[in-house]
Amino acid sequence: MRRLGTGFFIAAGWLILVVFLTAMAGWLPIDDPTRQSLLRMLSAPSASNWLGTDSLGRDILSRTIYGFRVTFAVSLGSVFLALLFGGALGMIAGYFRGWTEKIILAVCNVVLAFPPLVLIIAMVAYPGQALVKVITALSIVFTPSVIRIARANTLSFSEREFVTAARAVGMGDTRLLLRELLPNLLPTLLSYGLLLIAIGALAEAGLSYLGLSVPPPAPTLGAMMAAEQAYVLEAPHAVFFPALALFLTIFSLNVVGEAIQRRINDRERAA
Amino acid sequence: MTKLLVSVENLKTYFALGHGELRAVDDVSFSVRQGETFGIVGESGSGKSILARSLIQLLPTNVALRAGGRVVFDGRDLLALKEKDMRLVRGRDIAMIFQDPLTSLNPVLPIGRQIVQVLRNHTDLSVRAARERAVELLSEVGIPAPRQRVDEYAHRMSGGMRQRVVIAIALACNPRLLIADEPTTALDVTVQAQILDLLRRLQERHAMALILITHNFGVVAEMCDRVGVMYAGRMVEQGDVRTLLAKPKMQYTRALLDSIPREELPRHTRLQVINGQPPDLTKRVQGCPFAPRCPDRLDRCDDVAPELTIVGGDHQFRCWNPVRAEM
Numbered sequence: 001m002r003r004l005g006t007g008f009f010i011a012a013g014w015l016i017l018v019v020f021l022t023a024m025a026g027w028l029p030i031d032d033p034t035r036q037s038l039l040r041m042l043s044a045p046s047a048s049n050w051l052g053t054d055s056l057g058r059d060i061l062s063r064t065i066y067g068f069r070v071t072f073a074v075s076l077g078s079v080f081l082a083l084l085f086g087g088a089l090g091m092i093a094g095y096f097r098g099w100t101e102k103i104i105l106a107v108c109n110v111v112l113a114f115p116p117l118v119l120i121i122a123m124v125a126y127p128g129q130a131l132v133k134v135i136t137a138l139s140i141v142f143t144p145s146v147i148r149i150a151r152a153n154t155l156s157f158s159e160r161e162f163v164t165a166a167r168a169v170g171m172g173d174t175r176l177l178l179r180e181l182l183p184n185l186l187p188t189l190l191s192y193g194l195l196l197i198a199i200g201a202l203a204e205a206g207l208s209y210l211g212l213s214v215p216p217p218a219p220t221l222g223a224m225m226a227a228e229q230a231y232v233l234e235a236p237h238a239v240f241f242p243a244l245a246l247f248l249t250i251f252s253l254n255v256v257g258e259a260i261q262r263r264i265n266d267r268e269r270a271a
Numbered sequence: 272m273t274k275l276l277v278s279v280e281n282l283k284t285y286f287a288l289g290h291g292e293l294r295a296v297d298d299v300s301f302s303v304r305q306g307e308t309f310g311i312v313g314e315s316g317s318g319k320s321i322l323a324r325s326l327i328q329l330l331p332t333n334v335a336l337r338a339g340g341r342v343v344f345d346g347r348d349l350l351a352l353k354e355k356d357m358r359l360v361r362g363r364d365i366a367m368i369f370q371d372p373l374t375s376l377n378p379v380l381p382i383g384r385q386i387v388q389v390l391r392n393h394t395d396l397s398v399r400a401a402r403e404r405a406v407e408l409l410s411e412v413g414i415p416a417p418r419q420r421v422d423e424y425a426h427r428m429s430g431g432m433r434q435r436v437v438i439a440i441a442l443a444c445n446p447r448l449l450i451a452d453e454p455t456t457a458l459d460v461t462v463q464a465q466i467l468d469l470l471r472r473l474q475e476r477h478a479m480a481l482i483l484i485t486h487n488f489g490v491v492a493e494m495c496d497r498v499g500v501m502y503a504g505r506m507v508e509q510g511d512v513r514t515l516l517a518k519p520k521m522q523y524t525r526a527l528l529d530s531i532p533r534e535e536l537p538r539h540t541r542l543q544v545i546n547g548q549p550p551d552l553t554k555r556v557q558g559c560p561f562a563p564r565c566p567d568r569l570d571r572c573d574d575v576a577p578e579l580t581i582v583g584g585d586h587q588f589r590c591w592n593p594v595r596a597e598m
Contacts, residue, residue, distance in 0.1 A: 097332070161374040168329055168369075169362030169389045169440060179388060183379045 008259045011252035018249055022068045031059035033066040033219045042235035052237040054228050063219040064242050068249070070131070070213065070220045075200030077135040082142035083193050089143075090150025091177055091185065095158060101151070108144040116141045120212060130214045138203055142196055149192055153185050187264045194257035198250050205246055221246050276344065276448060276480050277326070278302035283339035284318075284325045291553040292337070295321040297504040299340075303448070308474065308481040310491040310512070312527070313501030316549055319484045322501065323450050326482075327361050328354075344448070363393045366441035370453040372433035376425035382409075382436045383421030389443045408439040413469060431462035435469065442473060449474070450482045455490065467494060488531055492516060497585075500524045503550050503560035510586035520586065520593040523561045559591065567592050 021028065031049070037057035045052040051060040093101040111119075123137035124130070157163065158181070166180045207213045208222030216223060221242045228238035284296040295318045303309045313319050324330050326342050326349065342349040349360065361367075369375045377385055386405035390396050396404065402421070409417035412435040425433055434454060441449060451470065455463035471494060474481050483494055491498050491512060498516075499509035500523065508521035519525045529543045547564035550556055559565070562572040569592045577589040 161369050161371055162377045164329060165367075165369055165375040165437070165440075166377070166388075167361070168327065168367040169443070170358045170360070170392055171362075171388070172358055175388070175392065179380075180377055184377070186379075 004259055007255055011255035014248055014252045015256060018068060018245070019072070021065050022072055025062075025065050025069060028065070030062040030065065033058060033063040034217045035059070042231060042238065044235070045237055051241040052235065054224065054238045055231055055235075058219075060224075060238060060241055063224055064221065064245050067219045067221040067224060067242060068245070070208070070218065071201050071204045071246075071249075073131060074134050074138060074204040074213070075197050078138035078142060078200050079193050079196045081135065081139035082146050082196065083189055085139070086143040086146025087150045087185070087189055090147040090152075091154045091181060093147065094151035094154025095173070095177055095181065104147065105151075108147050111140060112144045120207065124207075124212050134204065134207060134213050138200055141203075142200070146189070146192065146196075150185060150189060153188055154181055157181055157184050187267075191257065191261040191264050194253070194260060198253035198257060201246075201253065202250055273304045273306060276303050276305045276307075278343045279326070279340070280343065281340035282322070282325060282342060283337070284321055284330065285337040287335040287337065288553060293553050294504050294555075295552060296325055299501075299504075299506045301499050301506060301509055303480050303482060305447070306474070306478050306480055307497065308483055308495045310495035310498035311482065311484045311501060312486060312488065312491055312498060314486060314527075314549065316552075317501040318504040318552075319486075319501050320452050323367065323452050323482065323484055326450065327365050327367060328352075328357055329361075329367070359393075362389055362441075362446070363444045364446055365448045365450065366444070366446040367450040367452065368434075368437050368441045368454050371457045372430055372437050373425075373457065375437050376433055378425060381422045381424055382428075385436075386440050386443055389440055393444045404443070405439075408443060409436070412436070412439045412442070412473070413465075414439075429462075430458050431465060434458060434462075434466055438466075438469065438473070442477065445477055446479060448480045448482065450484070452484045453486070454483075455487075456485075463490075470494070488516065488528065500527070503556070504552055505560060505589070507561065507590070508586075508588035510583075510588075514583065514586050518594075520580075520582070520588040521561075521590045522565045522567055522592065522594060524588075525594045526564075526566070559589070567594075 035058060037053075040049065040053050040057045042055055043049060043053045043057075049059050049061065051064065053059055054063070089104050093104040119141065120134075120137040123133050123140075126133065163176060163180055166176055171180070204213055204220070205222045208220035209226045211223065211226070213220050213222065224242045225239050228235070232239050278300075279302065280300050282296055282299045283294070286293040286295060297318075299322060301309065311319050311322065321330070325338065328349070330336060338350060340350070344360070344364065349357065352360065376382065383402060383405045386408060387398065387401040390401040390404055391398070394401075406417045406421055409420060414420055414432060414435055420428075425436065428436070438454075449470075454470065455466050458466060467490065470481065473479070481494075483490070485491060495512045497510065498512045499506045500515075500521065501507070502523050508515065508519065508524045515524065516528065519528055523545075526543075526545045530545060532542055545564055550560050550563070556576075558571070558573040558575055559577050562568050565572065572591050575591075577591045579587055579589055580593070581587050
């Protein structure tokens with residue numbers, strides 16, 4: 001088995017730090033992310049504001065940390081929903097075949113043929129709570145690919161003899177799906193889920209940059225960058241630090257996701 | 272005479288394929304008594320495995336199929352049962368083991384869990400009791416240190432060990448009939464003997480009937496009380512194992528027996544082979560399916576399917592020109 005290497009631990013360390021900060025944001029001795037102060041507009045990083053302040057004098061460190069809250073909520077939430085529904089529908093399609101499969105795949109193709117951005121704009125334009133809408137929209141975008149992966153794997157595992165053997169001892173469909181097939185699909189689905197989390201985080205940043213995510217005054221990474229773009233020459237820190245934090249996080253998610261995927265592949269080859 | 276356990280009457284399993292109907296099992300009848308071992312032999316593609324799977328309705332679900340006949344087990348026709356009721360029969364009354372122990376165990380579940388699942392499916396044992404029973408079963412099938420092995424995964428075991436685990440799973444609920452589909456084909460010769468030995472011991476201890484599918488006459492001679500020979504989806508001859516092996520009536524059985532390598536022949540003697548290919552099962556055959564390859568064919572063999580002939584009470588065969596006793 002390959003060693004994980006320093007890169008993996010640095011990436012994992014960064015992720016743990018970010019997750020810890022976002023989870024504990026309410027208890028940390030940081031500024032209120034929405035507190036404005038005209039006295040410290042666009043001030044450079046200092047001892048009191050580690051990453052400086054933005055054009056309304058709000059603390060960038062605290063806004064970045066709170067911004068990650070939205071980013072993670074959206075990406076984790078949408079990936080969770082996509083894995084749940086996509087996994088279930090994909091397994092049903094691959095296991096029962098026939099008409100069920102045809103209908104599920106047809107719906108899948110329709111969703112895939114829809115431009116994701118249009119779908120998301122349409123969803124967000126609908127009245128309702130922004131966070132819920134963004135999570136739902138992204139999960140709808142992610143679900144078809146999860147369905148396809150789950151279905152393909154279910155098909156190949158259903159042909160294996162252990163499934164027939166389990167049927168031969170009188171197991172019903174539900175038990176077969178949950179007890180025999182699901183444990184075999186989990187590694188593949190989870191490692192794909194890890195990559196989706198990175199894509200989801202990036203997508204949330206992009207959407208909030210376009211103003212399609214949670215509306216202000218709630219801080220989001222994309223909105224922070226979009227708002228401070230105009231002052232980028234006088235106060236580059238206001239754009240640079242949120243962007244850097246986002247970049248490092250996405251990069252770390254990919255490094256960790258890939259390492260885990262490699263591990264799973266190695267293990268499957270060994271088995 | 273002991274009681275009948277299963278009687279298969281005119282069983283037919285036809286698959287609807289794009290270019291016609293594949294008659295995988297065509298009008299097969301036989302019966303198995305309690306505690307008896309019935310062997311089914313035939314070459315690859317003769318319908319042995321489909322016959323076995325038809326008995327407990329474990330056929331592929333993605334092909335349209337047409338079934339006929341009856342499988343009477345314990346006074347009930349299994350073919351008439353609903354899937355829900357059939358599920359209760361599988362594993363509890365009738366269990367089945369498969370050819371390849373490498374693939375018939377779930378790779379991501381510990382072996383103990385797989386036994387526990389079967390037990391919990393059919394009995395109301397608690398998880399703990401089921402686990403205890405799993406350890407007992409593993410030791411019964413001859414797995415050393417069962418208490419340690421129970422949490423192990425299948426990929427850490429040898430082929431023979433895995434087949435023992437498969438047998439333990441099959442025996443978990445004390446079935447009255449075990450169907451073994453070439454249980455030793457994928458194993459080494461020495462391990463084969465051990466597994467067959469194990470099967471025989473367990474069969475005696477549990478007073479269980481066994482349907483043993485194989486293409487090895489050595490295994491048949493060793494294990495079976497009665498045997499049926501399949502060719503092209505039909506059972507062309509069946510009877511008591513000694514009579515059938517010593518005095519085969521059907522030309523195909525004789526040809527099969529002649530093609531076994533013999534120790535008494537000088538080295539480098541050419542093996543006897545059966546010329547030609549088994550027929551395409553999607554084409555309907557008028558006469559005897561073996562006629563095109565048969566060395567002693569008569570004219571009518573091509574036109575009229577041979578009727579069932581019964582000699583000596585139990586020995587049945589379908590042949591117009593049966594092998595005459597030579598000696």
